[in-house]
Amino acid sequence: VSLLFRKSVIAGVGLLGASIALAARRARVVEEIVGYGRSEPSLRLALKRRMIDRYFLAPGEFPEDADLLIVATPVEAIVPTVRSFRARLDSRCIITDVGSVKGRVVRQMENFLGEGIAFVGAHPIAGSEQWGPEFADADLFVERCCILTPTKKTDAKALHKMACFWRKLGANVESMNPSVHDRLLAVVSHLPHMAAYGLVNTLSRSRVDALDLKAYCAGGFKDITRIASSRPELWRDICLANRDALVSSLNKYIRHLDQLKTWIARGEAKQLEREFTRANEVRRQI
Amino acid sequence: VSLLFRKSVIAGVGLLGASIALAARRARVVEEIVGYGRSEPSLRLALKRRMIDRYFLAPGEFPEDADLLIVATPVEAIVPTVRSFRARLDSRCIITDVGSVKGRVVRQMENFLGEGIAFVGAHPIAGSEQWGPEFADADLFVERCCILTPTKKTDAKALHKMACFWRKLGANVESMNPSVHDRLLAVVSHLPHMAAYGLVNTLSRSRVDALDLKAYCAGGFKDITRIASSRPELWRDICLANRDALVSSLNKYIRHLDQLKTWIARGEAKQLEREFTRANEVRRQI
Numbered sequence: 208v209s210l211l212f213r214k215s216v217i218a219g220v221g222l223l224g225a226s227i228a229l230a231a232r233r234a235r236v237v238e239e240i241v242g243y244g245r246s247e248p249s250l251r252l253a254l255k256r257r258m259i260d261r262y263f264l265a266p267g268e269f270p271e272d273a274d275l276l277i278v279a280t281p282v283e284a285i286v287p288t289v290r291s292f293r294a295r296l297d298s299r300c301i302i303t304d305v306g307s308v309k310g311r312v313v314r315q316m317e318n319f320l321g322e323g324i325a326f327v328g329a330h331p332i333a334g335s336e337q338w339g340p341e342f343a344d345a346d347l348f349v350e351r352c353c354i355l356t357p358t359k360k361t362d363a364k365a366l367h368k369m370a371c372f373w374r375k376l377g378a379n380v381e382s383m384n385p386s387v388h389d390r391l392l393a394v395v396s397h398l399p400h401m402a403a404y405g406l407v408n409t410l411s412r413s414r415v416d417a418l419d420l421k422a423y424c425a426g427g428f429k430d431i432t433r434i435a436s437s438r439p440e441l442w443r444d445i446c447l448a449n450r451d452a453l454v455s456s457l458n459k460y461i462r463h464l465d466q467l468k469t470w471i472a473r474g475e476a477k478q479l480e481r482e483f484t485r486a487n488e489v490r491r492q493i
Numbered sequence: 494v495s496l497l498f499r500k501s502v503i504a505g506v507g508l509l510g511a512s513i514a515l516a517a518r519r520a521r522v523v524e525e526i527v528g529y530g531r532s533e534p535s536l537r538l539a540l541k542r543r544m545i546d547r548y549f550l551a552p553g554e555f556p557e558d559a560d561l562l563i564v565a566t567p568v569e570a571i572v573p574t575v576r577s578f579r580a581r582l583d584s585r586c587i588i589t590d591v592g593s594v595k596g597r598v599v600r601q602m603e604n605f606l607g608e609g610i611a612f613v614g615a616h617p618i619a620g621s622e623q624w625g626p627e628f629a630d631a632d633l634f635v636e637r638c639c640i641l642t643p644t645k646k647t648d649a650k651a652l653h654k655m656a657c658f659w660r661k662l663g664a665n666v667e668s669m670n671p672s673v674h675d676r677l678l679a680v681v682s683h684l685p686h687m688a689a690y691g692l693v694n695t696l697s698r699s700r701v702d703a704l705d706l707k708a709y710c711a712g713g714f715k716d717i718t719r720i721a722s723s724r725p726e727l728w729r730d731i732c733l734a735n736r737d738a739l740v741s742s743l744n745k746y747i748r749h750l751d752q753l754k755t756w757i758a759r760g761e762a763k764q765l766e767r768e769f770t771r772a773n774e775v776r777r778q779i
Contacts, residue, residue: 332711351711352709391706398692399692404753406746409680409746409749410681410775426621427720430719439769443762460695463695464688471743483690483721483723485694489697491722493710
């Protein structure tokens with residue numbers, strides 16, 4: 208028997224929320240899926256495509272018999288969303304999220320939920336620069352890493368159940384401390400986004416004669432800046448929620464670029480070649 | 494009649510040199526193609542695949558009746574290569590190159606060639622992070638931009654002939670001053686490469702617990718750092734040849750990242766969102 212939950216609420220039916228719905232339905236781990244969100248067109252589309260069975264728009268209509276609440280909203284909306292359902296949450300309902308930053312969310316959630324309701328922080332490392340349920344994909348989590356971030360307060364049974372849930376969706380499940388997660392993501396995901404945004408805006412602010420620089424961007428520039436078309440509000444929130452770790456990895460990156468710049472200015476050929484060769488080797492292992 | 498040249502020497506039969514050979518043959522703009530290079534296996538492969546008609550290894554065997562010399566070596570080898578052929582160059586032979594940096598090369602070439610032999614600097618903005626004639630592609634230049642960099646000293650007929658040559662290979666030909674070219678490329682190509690090398694090496698020097706950070710790099714990181722697998726010696730040379738323009742665009746980029754960092758540290762939500770939205774819009778136009 209693969210059924211893990213009877214009634215699941217997915218709050219925020221965007222790319223991730225709708226993909227979870229598709230994948231969970233295919234894996235038959237949930238009986239009923241109820242959508243919630245602020246954008247009725249998205250909910251209607253998800254209903255029409257049978258991703259969800261029904262939806263509601265007022266927090267007061269949260270189904271009291273739900274045994275799983277997946278919050279798939281942008282990071283800053285996670286805690287307020289759960290707070291708005293608080294009065295109708297059953298003690299058997301497991302709450303989880305899919306936010307890209309964990310430390311602050313997990314701390315706030317545990318503080319205000321207290322004992323009795325289980326929260327399991329989760330972050331499936333999957334997505335794309337597209338957004339909205341129309342891009343949902345039942346295979347989005349297959350062979351991708353899903354990081355769970357339990358703390359001492361996390362209910363062991365709920366943690367186990369969520370690990371099963373993500374495995375059934377095809378993900379490779381790992382557990383780590385929320386702050387370790389945040390430092391990890393600052394390096395492998397949040398920093399590259401800043402690098403890409405920075406590149407695009409450096410380009411847009413550079414002047415070379417009266418040329419339209421955009422017209423000369425070949426494959427390399429396009430690849431490297433594709434993620435700069437990610438959703439602005441989402442990345443604004445990620446930056447603010449993971450402030451400390453991101454500032455620290457930006458510092459490392461800036462120091463690194465400064466070093467490269469010095470080598471170039473001084474014509475240090477050997478240092479440059481060593482540095483580029485090193486990057487080559489690391490890149491090959493990724 | 495499309496024939497433009499009788500006997501062309503391609504010095505450096507790597508990805509670019511071999512692609513030019515394939516494309517020129519298909520367009521029937523050259524009668525005979527003679528290869529030259531330091532790697533005999535590459536030349537043998539090019540011969541076997543009929544990209545070239547024959548090859549030579551000693552500069553002293555340069556065919557005196559060649560009417561086109563295309564130097565497709567790494568940037569630092571362009572001038573020394575032409576110098577090694579100097580004694581056998583006919584005054585009717587047009588010399589051109591495909592280097593990614595133009596200012597220094599054009600200056601040096603014009604200085605040592607003097608009057609009588611025409612040099613036309615060229616840079617087809619095409620390529621890939623792969624190298625070697627085995628990846629050659631007759632379509633490499635189709636619909637891509639090829640920048641010619643004439644100066645006051647450039648022979649007008651030779652310039653016209655090379656513009657025709659590149660158009661027959663499918664490229665969109667533009668002309669600009671060598672130093673404008675270098676400042677342009679510093680922003681749209683050389684800087685992104687530095688950004689990618691820097692990201693990969695920042696990752697490789699970061700420690701988060703005992704995690705293998707490489708294992709957590711998702712699509713975004715892979716895309717953005719793909720160009721960091723470009724050939725190290727080639728990029729070392731490009732950095733040194735375009736030192737001033739690259740240092741200046743690195744400075745701009747670093748200042749930009751510093752600004753982002755400050756906004757993040759101070760929690761300036763509006764500034765961040767504005768900045769990311771701006772990048773979004775620019776990215777869409779690329």
